[in-house]
């Protein structure tokens with residue numbers, strides 16, 4: 342299954358057909374295209390860290406409205422490249438200010454309707470989870486460190502522990518993120534990769550001396566299938582944020598100027 346592009350007024354976003362077909366969630370992945378203060382922008386930054394909060398709230402509202410979600414139902418964590426999973430029971434949280442988000446939290450889960458879980462990326466991997474049987478959802482932010490340390494599996498485990506989810510029922514959408522075409526890493530990443538991931542050699546491609554390109558998409562996919570998720574229950578956007586910097590924010594391409602893409606899901 343693949344992903345679909347949507348145009349709503351001047352905004353462009355993506356959905357995963359796999360999640361749409363389940364018929365029980367609202368979800369979307371933003372791009373850098375939207376409107377800012379009534380004008381078309383390619384800086385549709387849905388993060389709160391760098392932005393002025395008023396225009397960020399306005400853009401968040403605009404993005405969520407397209408999906409049928411209210412900003413007052415939005416929940417976010419203060420992402421820290423860790424593997425902590427937060428069970429969410431009330432909203433909003435981190436919807437209007439970064440400081441109000443769950444501290445040191447890179448994954449969120451809930452079984453409650455009308456709580457919109459969100460994660461923010463610019464090259465890192467956004468993962469959205471749905472168990473259509475137990476009716477529960479998750480969202481995770483996986484950079485290289487979170488991917489290697491297994492945030493995808495930690496989210497699965499939390500869904501199982503809190504809501505009785507079975508991995509074979511769970512659907513996962515892996516959104517736009519830097520791809521194996523562009524994500525060059527060195528010893529700093531390879532060392533922990535080789536320590537944590539038994540199949541690490543299958544994820545790297547030599548680029549120049551001392552450097553390799555790493556496939557974070559497949560790393561997360563393989564971790565999920567190893568934990569019991571069916572391969573055909575995982576949809577990968579295969580859209581490289583660096584390559585397609587005209588459509589997505591990329592930290593590697595833009596450094597600190599990069600805005601944040603939002604991935605959101607709500608029952």
Ligand SMILES: [Zn+2]
Nearest residue numbers: 522523581584
């Ligand atoms: Zn690329």
